[in-house]
Amino acid sequence: MVNRKELDPGTSPVAAFGQRLRHLRDERGWTQEELGARMGCTGTHISAVETGRRPPTQRFAISADRAFGTGDMFQRMVHALQNTALLEGFPEYVRQEIRAAELRLFELGIIPGLLQTPEYAAAIATGAVRRGAITEQQAEERLPLLAERQASLERTPPPFVYAVLDESCIRRPVGGAGVMAAQLDKLVAFAELPNTVLQVAPYELGERRPFDLPVTLLMLPDRSHIAYAESAQQGQLERDMRFVQPMLTAYHQLQAEALSQAATVAMIEQLRKGTP
Structure with missing residues (x-):
């Protein structure tokens, strides 16, 4: 046909x-x-x-x-x-994520899933259950998937991961002081890896911050690029470079305006000192 x-x-x-x-x-x-x-x-x-x-x-x-x-x-x-516990479009994204040579992440409000501790992830899922956004069964489905995704970052050779977090990600308390302290420690450890760059986009960026929603950009082994963005109801995977290229450009601009990795780690460690 x-x-x-x-x-x-x-x-x-x-x-x-x-x-x-x-x-x-x-x-x-x-x-x-x-x-x-x-x-x-x-x-x-x-x-x-x-x-x-x-x-x-x-x-x-x-x-x-x-x-x-x-x-x-x-x-x-x-x-x-x-x-389903997963947004439409997300399963296809995960299939591409586990084979990507480079990942570029931008997140608002919460630590990106790939960088979350199990306790932090569980607290986020519990909050969603209490709000009625997902069921307990759906929450249970999310956590093993997250662990699988995180494990894929340890493959050989590992992907290069750039992560820019809005300042709200590290200042929003999740799961209590102990959970948040461990999560901040994990971010510092992530920044020390040879294949990662961690930056915070400070509040002072104001209107210069180019993204208002979480965004992920992947470079696959053949050097093609994919963009993935989420709303509350749906995930959208985009392969057309007419739309992906402007997002890549905006991401590079965001990196240029965000704090350096050294300044980012210093901010996190200072915040960590204030956590019991």
Whole structure:
């Protein structure tokens, strides 16, 4: 079939749903329009779900289960999609992260996951559970994944990691004094590694700080670049250099304006002295 977009079901729950929908439709020999007629929607809508351009709703899943006679299979897939501990787009990002030759991180408010201690990460997850943002099961799913991601930084050869933290990251208390003290110690240890650069973007940057959301930039072994950014609901992976290049430029500008690594470590150690 001409211009048929193939989805990797491992990329995201949305892709898995679309791939399954297409597979069952193909098995029955139905066109997208024919399936749409059975489900009470358009063939264009079916196409958008099958190619991951439109996430399925619970109502869509109910109609799909009815059309295919699959019980509640599609409904369960949507439930998993809506309740997953990971943002849409993040699983694909992780697959690229573990093979990247260089990582450039910028974070606001909290220490980036790759630099978190287990206790700090657990405190963040617990806070999300208390707010009702995630379930306890989702919190439990996040911590092993984080440990796997951190372990990938120790591969041979290790990636080069640049991390610029907004000053709020090191000043926001998380998990109590003991947890925060250990976390600051981990940052100092990170800065001492031969393949890392740690910088703080001080409050004084004001409007000169180029990013208002967390940003990660990856350089892969073939020297291609990927940008990843998150909102509260979704992660977005960007490969088009028309969009990635301006983010790289902004990151370099941020590094030029941020504190040097020596000044960053001095700030962290001074803050650490005030932690029991």
